[in-house]
Amino acid sequence: MTLSKEQSLGANSVGIVTPQTMQIDTPLLLECGVSLPSHSLVYETYGELNAKKTNAILICHALSGHHHAAGFHANDEKSEGWWNELIGPDKPIDSNRFFIVCTNNIGGCHGSSGPTSINPETGEQYGPDFPIITVEDWVSSQALFSDQLGIETWAAVIGGSLGGMQAMEWSTRFPNRLKHAIIIASSPKLSAQNIAFNEVARQAIMRDPEFYEGRYFDHDAKPVNGLRVARMLGHITYLSDDMMAEKFGRDLQNRTLIDFSYDAEFAVESYLRYQGDRFADQFDANTYLLMTKALDYYDPAKAHNENLREALATAKADFLVMSFTSDWRFNPERSREIVKALQDNKLNVSYAEIDAPQGHDAFLMQIDDYIDVFQSYMNKVAV
């Protein structure tokens, strides 16, 4: 007997999901000064909205993420959602209890308005003309989306990394529209080193001759090599030194001796090349540039004389902040800064520093302590 895909996905999967698209015709004034007369967001939902609309959860994605957070797309066995480990029946973000919503942010390349979509004013692809987007803009767009979806108040807004910045921004901009904010492996702003890594990635893309100042699609080209280098570099920062040591060490790839060549001799080289190739195949270069800029720009304390407590003073939600000991991209110290600023505002904050070797990517993984903390906090959210 052959199992159907839904059966084989097991009891704790949301199963086959279908993305939807919402057209938003309210103009959106962006931080850069440009106004988008209309925009569309592609999104997915898992679980059922209850009658009082009190069980809605908004998931905010990170740099290379999108709306497909859980389950699988029909006819694509490899299409597992990026947070499938955390979202589903009886998982921390439990689709039996919550109505879970995840949008692809504007500027993205998975169906929402962005560089790959058509500029209604010109009838042509935006490409590099799509305005540079900020975390603040994403939250503005998500708020319009919430209005139209009929969600006045989110039970929780949840995000990891760049997604955590969106959850933080929601808590201060729309304090009455969320009960809980869950900020995972995130930071109140990027360090010089973080910006530096983003800049190397951008330069790799922008100096690729196939980039054509962002108009590669007009030349039937794609800056594949630049994207590849950008992703390889990104991957190093997502993993910890220890995790790389454990996962690859100095193991050789399909050989017992070094062969004095520039092939992928070490396993870690082979892994990075694979990750780079896969990403370059799928992702849009202009979107990658935009996303890194949104990261670089986010700095809510800046307008408050570098005082993060003041920047977060309008927040009313309860908070769960989580970090991972081996995360050197956004190390626990950055999460503790957020916790301190929230506590100084006399807000309810739970903080968990998870002892995990997986580095920044830990937030995507099924790690026992992480799952436990997440699950018990979500029990509180469900009340």
Place this chain on the structure above:
Amino acid sequence: MTLSKEQSLGANSVGIVTPQTMQIDTPLLLECGVSLPSHSLVYETYGELNAKKTNAILICHALSGHHHAAGFHANDEKSEGWWNELIGPDKPIDSNRFFIVCTNNIGGCHGSSGPTSINPETGEQYGPDFPIITVEDWVSSQALFSDQLGIETWAAVIGGSLGGMQAMEWSTRFPNRLKHAIIIASSPKLSAQNIAFNEVARQAIMRDPEFYEGRYFDHDAKPVNGLRVARMLGHITYLSDDMMAEKFGRDLQNRTLIDFSYDAEFAVESYLRYQGDRFADQFDANTYLLMTKALDYYDPAKAHNENLREALATAKADFLVMSFTSDWRFNPERSREIVKALQDNKLNVSYAEIDAPQGHDAFLMQIDDYIDVFQSYMNKVAV
């Protein structure tokens, strides 16, 4: 009155120096199996060799280094040697007391036999046909060089980073030919993360369309963009997160507000672009590839069942090992592994872990504690 350059260089400079070239006609069998029938090394010397030839110091350079370690070249004010802070009259490596020698390693691009030199067998530039070189090969070449220079025993062999690996290799391969080995900011082998960074740099270069499989010179081209990205990335790993925060923070470059563009808005972006441009202008891409491979391959414990103590068992020299607290490229833990293995061999080892925020690059800098330790150890070497 206008000061002459030597006067303006101050009393603690070795002044104007002139590189020399040594032709070595003894065949050199490389680790990769290729034999170089002859090769040449460009080198500089500072100070005078004493009658008994007991005051000679060999300096081994790192990834992008060369023979010009101290002083200045005539008619080039900007030509300060890369270790000018440490080498000179009354400096730790004192040219009043020692005869100091620094070669450009084979595979380099500053005058020694390497990818940019002419293959005597073909009459054409080697380019990518120059064999891949190892730390072991460099030490073999330096030993032939020492023979020809008439130095039987070095008072000390000294190196930082990749140079430290050469000093370590000298101590085990030619235990009777050096009295002291000084290993700074180094490691007994690269970690998976170290290799990963090197691989990203290599891929940036090799996937640059101007690379032409290493034959760019035949196409009047140069993989400038790849070299640029490689160097920008390297720079991040040479500096510490804290140092970057202190040096640049989130300061903007020549503007008070972000301007929503892909220009170098943040000071750290501007700095990295400058470093990348300067390097890409001066350095040969094939050499950069070779040097990173030499780093990746070095692993003396591998042939001894991963036992570093056994790998170092033949050493007889006295050792000074130094590391820097903020160095995350080769963190102090890696130096402590070397120290432990040397101590287990009952060798005399001094170890200093210098508290310094400058990251890996600290080994090139004039840092008080570092200078003090170095100077007092060199007093011991001078005896």
